[in-house]
Amino acid sequence: MLVADPGTAAAWRRFRQEFSDSGPERRREMLRERANQSRTTDLHMIGRAGLGHVGGDMSVLDILTTLFFSVLRVDPEKPDWADRDRFVLSKGHTAGALYATLAAAGFFPTAELDTFAGPLSALNGHPNRVKVPGVETNTGPLGHGLPVSVGMAVAARLSSSSRHVYVVLGDGELQEGSNWEAAMTAGHRHLTNLTAVVDRNRLQQGARTEETNTLDPLDDKFRAFGWDVLEVDGHDHLALYDAFTAPRGERPTCVIANTTKGRGVSFMEDRVEWHHKVPSAEQIVAASAELAR
Amino acid sequence: MSAPVASVPETFDCRVAFAEELSALAREDERIVAVCNDSVGSSNLVQFQKEFPDRLINVGIAEQDMVGVGAGLALSGYIPFVCGASPFLTGRALEQIKADVAYSQSPVVLCGMSPGMAYGELGPTHHSIEDLSWLRAIAGLDVVVPADPAETRSAVRWAANAARPAFLRVGRFKVPAVTGNRPFTFGAATTLRDGSDVTVVAAGTMVSRALDAAAEAAEQGVSVRVLNMSTIAPLDEDAIRLAMRETRGIVTAEEATTTGGLGAAVAAVVVTERTPVPMRMLGIHREFAPTGTTAFLLEHFGLTAADIRQAALALAHTDA
Numbered sequence: 273m274l275v276a277d278p279g280t281a282a283a284w285r286r287f288r289q290e291f292s293d294s295g296p297e298r299r300r301e302m303l304r305e306r307a308n309q310s311r312t313t314d315l316h317m318i319g320r321a322g323l324g325h326v327g328g329d330m331s332v333l334d335i336l337t338t339l340f341f342s343v344l345r346v347d348p349e350k351p352d353w354a355d356r357d358r359f360v361l362s363k364g365h366t367a368g369a370l371y372a373t374l375a376a377a378g379f380f381p382t383a384e385l386d387t388f389a390g391p392l393s394a395l396n397g398h399p400n401r402v403k404v405p406g407v408e409t410n411t412g413p414l415g416h417g418l419p420v421s422v423g424m425a426v427a428a429r430l431s432s433s434s435r436h437v438y439v440v441l442g443d444g445e446l447q448e449g450s451n452w453e454a455a456m457t458a459g460h461r462h463l464t465n466l467t468a469v470v471d472r473n474r475l476q477q478g479a480r481t482e483e484t485n486t487l488d489p490l491d492d493k494f495r496a497f498g499w500d501v502l503e504v505d506g507h508d509h510l511a512l513y514d515a516f517t518a519p520r521g522e523r524p525t526c527v528i529a530n531t532t533k534g535r536g537v538s539f540m541e542d543r544v545e546w547h548h549k550v551p552s553a554e555q556i557v558a559a560s561a562e563l564a565r
Numbered sequence: 566m567s568a569p570v571a572s573v574p575e576t577f578d579c580r581v582a583f584a585e586e587l588s589a590l591a592r593e594d595e596r597i598v599a600v601c602n603d604s605v606g607s608s609n610l611v612q613f614q615k616e617f618p619d620r621l622i623n624v625g626i627a628e629q630d631m632v633g634v635g636a637g638l639a640l641s642g643y644i645p646f647v648c649g650a651s652p653f654l655t656g657r658a659l660e661q662i663k664a665d666v667a668y669s670q671s672p673v674v675l676c677g678m679s680p681g682m683a684y685g686e687l688g689p690t691h692h693s694i695e696d697l698s699w700l701r702a703i704a705g706l707d708v709v710v711p712a713d714p715a716e717t718r719s720a721v722r723w724a725a726n727a728a729r730p731a732f733l734r735v736g737r738f739k740v741p742a743v744t745g746n747r748p749f750t751f752g753a754a755t756t757l758r759d760g761s762d763v764t765v766v767a768a769g770t771m772v773s774r775a776l777d778a779a780a781e782a783a784e785q786g787v788s789v790r791v792l793n794m795s796t797i798a799p800l801d802e803d804a805i806r807l808a809m810r811e812t813r814g815i816v817t818a819e820e821a822t823t824t825g826g827l828g829a830a831v832a833a834v835v836v837t838e839r840t841p842v843p844m845r846m847l848g849i850h851r852e853f854a855p856t857g858t859t860a861f862l863l864e865h866f867g868l869t870a871a872d873i874r875q876a877a878l879a880l881a882h883t884d885a
Contacts, residue, residue, distance in 0.1 A: 410668050
């Protein structure tokens with residue numbers, strides 16, 4: 273099991289403090305900058321490893337950054353704190369984005385990112401809770417995160433804990449039936465302490481979601497299963513923040529975050545081939561320059 | 566008239582012992598919860614539900630969800646007993662068992678109710694004879710098959726304390742008491758009858774039949790050892806090696822496919838030793854069952870005491 277990096281964790285704490293002390297413009301700038309730094313980190317990880325899911329990583333990074341740097345009640349130095357909020361990355365193939373985020377928050381040293389996907393690295397191509405602090409359950413096969421998160425939300429309620437469970441789902445992943453079993457359970461049990469975030473970039477591995485197996489109207493589907501639904505721009509950090517922290521009603525909340533696969537790198541944006549294509553050294557330089565703007 | 570009939574021992578549905586012990590544990594430890602798939606009745610959870618309505622999570626007919634929810638509870642400090650008919654629990658939710666339970670090391674107790682061919686006439690869709698093969702292949706998952714009510718109780722208590730990903734096969738087909746209240750010892754075979762010619766390694770419903778077979782073989786001058794192998798994975802390899810040294814052959818008997826269950830596990834030990842012994846593997850050989858009661862099907866597939874005795878005698882009479 274990797275261990276926390278106290279210096280980075282302290283910096284993360286300062287970031288969280290400054291965020292809560294700041295007005296909207298500064299908040300937006302802070303999260304935008306942080307997310308783009310993680311994008312650059314992730315591109316280099318993928319370049320070094322020669323593998324990864326770059327399109328989805330770029331798509332989900334604003335969601336992950338907003339959660340870890342402004343919303344989640346977690347402590348990188350106490351990853352087992354019983355009353356922490358739970359975060360589950362159901363789309364486990366975007367592990368690179370999660371690792372970049374967790375390292376930036378101090379859950380483990382950033383130097384560890386250099387080992388991503390290397391022999392015997394703790395940082396497998398899909399996240400492993402036994403090795404990586406901040407990972408709550410092992411994901412990778414799709415359609416697993418929501419049922420486990422429902423169990424976590426049921427547990428929080430049984431324990432009379434105010435902790436909240438956030439789970440990030442890929443949109444293509446919603447073609448797996450297990451999600452709808454769990455969505456039904458969450459609606460039936462009025463799990464107000466559960467928020468599912470759909471990274472709605474409209475692309476899956478091989479094609480557009482709507483050309484493969486139609487998901488729309490996704491909001492109506494979740495509503496029909498007993499959920500409240502919020503739809504936001506998944507790259508607008510403050511809109512995400514508001515959706516994640518809005519007062520909850522009597523039902524679980526689904527945040528449909530409209531995103532662009534490959535976001536932030538012009539030649540990757542909304543292009544299906546960048547699902548798991550590996551950028552060349554030159555492309556990483558060009559992409560990093562775009563992200564530094 | 567007819568010959569005097571030996572007294573028929575009383576037989577028991579292990580689900581009753583399972584449910585009583587689970588409720589008893591729940592009274593002692595509030596971390597104990599039950600998760601089921603519309604199987605409150607068939608998993609004998611009616612009493613549990615009455616006593617602990619909040620701690621019985623019935624997700625409806627949704628096994629993938631059921632196992633995932635169990636994992637979420639386990640990862641939050643609860644001790645979930647996830648109960649469903651074994652064919653659906655293991656077949657429908659196999660990937661959840663692999664990823665959410667075993668690989669994630671979430672201490673869920675998977676309770677495969679009415680396993681084997683307990684649902685006789687309902688047919689192969691409702692039989693769970695593949696479970697041992699499937700689950701034995703998964704790293705880090707304990708596979709436990711209690712032989713009678715006492716051992717079922719003891720195994721339930723072990724599972725609650727062990728905090729390990731585990732699968733318990735909880736029998737519905739009635740069996741006599743055979744373990745004599747010896748507590749379940751995880752990972753250890755128990756010798757229910759010693760013998761020097763042949764060893765029968767049995768699990769679950771086959772244990773009482775193996776004991777009957779040994780008694781009958783003794784009348785024919787063959788001394789049969791009976792091992793109750795209630796932990797299929799990890800296997801008590803030492804007990805197998807001892808049997809190889811002290812007896813001349815091994816018969817395995819299981820209400821499951823022989824493809825990867827108890828027989829295959831024992832064989833893997835036997836063939837990798839310097840001096841293997843002859844074996845007979847009783848079970849179901851990659852076949853779907855025809856229509857019939859459980860008792861009929863056990864006979865159909867050669868899983869009676871007479872079949873076990875015959876296999877043991879054949880090995881006893883094999884020249885080493």
